[in-house]
Amino acid sequence: MKPWFKVMSKVSARTLLFVAFLALIVPSFAQDPAAATEAPPEVAEAVAYLPQEAADIIWLVIAGLLVFFMQAGFAMVESGLTRAKNSCNIMMKNLMDFCIGALAFWAIGYAIMYGENGNSWIGWDSNLLLLGSATAGQDYALSAGWFFQVVFAATAATIVSGAMAERTKFIAYCFYSLIISLVLYPITGHWIWGGGWLSSMGMRDFAGSTVVHSVGAWAALAGAIVIGPRIGKFKDGKSHPIPGHNLPLAALGVFILWFGWYGFNPGSTLLAIGGVSHVAVTTTLAAAAGALGAMLVSWMKFKKPDLSMTLNGALAGLVGITAPCASVTTGAAVIIGFVAGILVFISVMIIEHKFKIDDPVGAISVHGVCGAWGTLSIGLFGSRAVDLPYWDESSAIQDGLFYGGGFHQLWVQFVGVASVFAFTFACGMILFLALKATIGLRVSADEEVSGLDILEHGNEAYPNFVQHD
Incomplete structure (x- = not known):
């Protein structure tokens, strides 16, 4: 996903007023051929483009x-499964993931992620600090780009909440939320x-299977x-099950x-173009x-179709397709999603029963394992013929293995998955220790x-009901 301020030029208030003015006067030009011939070429170009x-x-x-709105979904899923x-x-x-993260991403994070004055490892642009508050309100494209990215940053941060649920100090979690939005997400995003x-x-991650989901999951791990x-x-x-208190609430969250x-x-897509429909379908x-x-x-394992696993399967499919959604056919999307649904079940079983890691909502499996699978799947199913027009013809991006491109793109995707895991997991360990x-x-x-609820916040979610552990 290219930086928004590279995709679009600036749109000022005067420009928008100018467009409105043109909308009123251009019809009169069409009725008067003489007047129409007097209109300068830049007017017609502005009407067509702006x-x-x-x-x-x-x-x-x-x-x-x-x-x-996905923040509400995460809250419902995590609450229902605990x-x-x-x-x-x-x-x-x-x-607080969103509130703290928004301020951190506004202050510094966006400058690190999209700044052009840094290097290939970390970005920097002092003009983007505090979102360029000196010129606030004058660059609508920049504002739209920041707004779209800050909700992504909040998504990466909130994944950790479920994996560490029911035993984490609130103040410690707030500090973590600050660091991931301030540093971890912006660096890997850059x-x-x-x-x-x-x-x-030439790594491809269209909407963030690795940039967003795996970053949150490896920190959660x-x-x-x-x-x-x-x-x-x-x-x-x-392992002994600790059932969540409200599966219908979790289902609503999904x-x-x-x-x-x-x-x-x-x-x-960053643009209101026809390719949006293909991404929605995949x-x-x-x-x-x-x-x-x-x-x-x-169903095969437990002899009954399990609701919580099926819910996580839907999320696994969504996470898996997030990276390749614009790069694969609809048939490949079905395969990617189906494999992700199987992978999340296997991963949950291994993480819980073999490694004895307690992840109450399966966040590591859903967002980490399936995020890695989705990113790697581009190296298998990715097609430049299908891909939406966001990659330069001269770029290093290649077709996937199953489309005649060999192992090159798969290797690039693997390097991306492995490096983001190593960086995020190492930084997460240092931070939490x-x-x-x-x-x-x-x-x-x-x-x-x-x-x-009582001892950390002085609140009760269900004060009139008897609660059972």
Whole structure:
């Protein structure tokens, strides 16, 4: 996804007023051939071009609103799949992910991610600090680009909430949320979307299977390892289920996330063009295939179709198709989604039962493992013939293995997945170990047993109901 301020030129208030004025006077030119011949060429060019540019800005803002609504989806999923006594804590963390992240991304993060005065490893542009507040309101394209990107940054941050749910200190989580939006997400985003070294290699990640989802998931993996499992999760070397308190709430969250994904993937076109429809179709098919794949494999394993696994299968399909949504055929989208649905089930089983890592909502599997699969799938199914026109003909991007391109693109995608994992996981480990050694990362055993809602926030999500652990 190219920087927005490279895709569009500036649209000022005067320009928009000029377009409105032209809309009134151009019809009169059409009625008077003599007058029409007197209109300068730049007028006709402005009439033909600027309305499209205004439509692009409007589309990007609408897509950003859809992605913002995904915060509600994450909150519902995470709350529904955890216990009632921690529901307010989940809501607070999802709210603060966006509030803290928005301010951090406005202040510094955007300058690191899209600044052109840095290098291939980290961007920088002092004019983008505080989003260029000295000229605020004069560059609508820049504002639209920042708004669309800040909701992506919030999505990466909120993934960690579910993996570390029910035992994390709220103050420690707030500090983490600041760092990922300030540094971790912008740096990896610069590598792939901001003209960094992975972009130069020809890595493709259209809407963020790696840039957004895997970054959040690998940080979540580090956090889950450092903080350890919930009390009672593992006994005598075996995993014991801790059921969520409200599966219908979790299901509602998945539907909200699926809906918001139509801003996430189609919005990443950055332009109001026909290719949006193809991205919407591939997104839909992959999600449906992911849910089907997870349902079938859970049915075979448990002898019953498991709802929570099927919900995660839909999300796995969505995460998997996020990188290749503009680069693959509809048939390939179905395959990618179906494989993601199977992978998420296998990954959850391995992470929980073999590695004894407690991830209450399966965030690491959904966003990390399936994000990696989706990114790699471009090296298998990616086609320049299908790809939307966002890549220069001279770029290093190649067709995938199954489309005659050999292993080149698959190798590039692997390098991207591996490098983002190494950087994010290492930084996550350092960050969470530092928090553990300073302000503390985990609540006390008494707080965990009683629930974080009362002792961390003084609130109860269900004050008139008897709660069961």
